[in-house]
Amino acid sequence: DVVLTQSPATLSVTPGERISLSCRASESVDTYLHWYQQKPNESPRLLIKYASQSISGIPSRFSGSGSGTDFTLSINGVELEDLSIYYCQQGNSLPRTFGGGTKLELK
């Protein structure tokens, strides 16, 4: 199974700063890596697909990069509404797997 390791587990942020979240795969997943945002008591929401492709309706401050085993989700100018948990997920092989998540909290 592909293990996805997200870091950090928690990130304290100040509104307006640029941040990067990491997702590392135990083996190559090519670009079959997707990012989700989940707020309390809500379903996950797709943010980025195939490592770097944007999603309609998602603010342009969210971007993704990487391929193979190392991936990054960046938020350029964090806003208060971005305080959530972020998950990566791979679709390269079965079983599909999720990372453990990164929680953004207010500094």
Add this chain to the structure above:
Amino acid sequence: QIQLVQSGPELKKPGESVKISCKASGYTFTDYAMHWVKQAPGKGLKWMGWINTYTGKPTYADDFKGRFVFSLEASASTANLQISNLKNEDTATYFCAREGDYGGPFDYWGQGVMVTVSS
């Protein structure tokens, strides 16, 4: 618009069974796979498996073989998850999610069903 609407919360006793539904609308149901994801209270997302909505063939993650059954009512554009012999550790929110392309993202999600198992 595309929607996945799941059934309501469930309170069950250990040993009982539960069936959760996920009704799709706004697209051709049989064109996209349906996946199931478990989220225990305060925990992350765990993939349970998927069902081919065209053939009806289910595939289960190792931790979900035996007591878990994915099924379809294709004529009603509905996917179902049945859990038998419920255990306390089955207490969780269960999401259905559509996979956009094979290997692609889960682009639409149901609202989730909270299943509570307690004596």
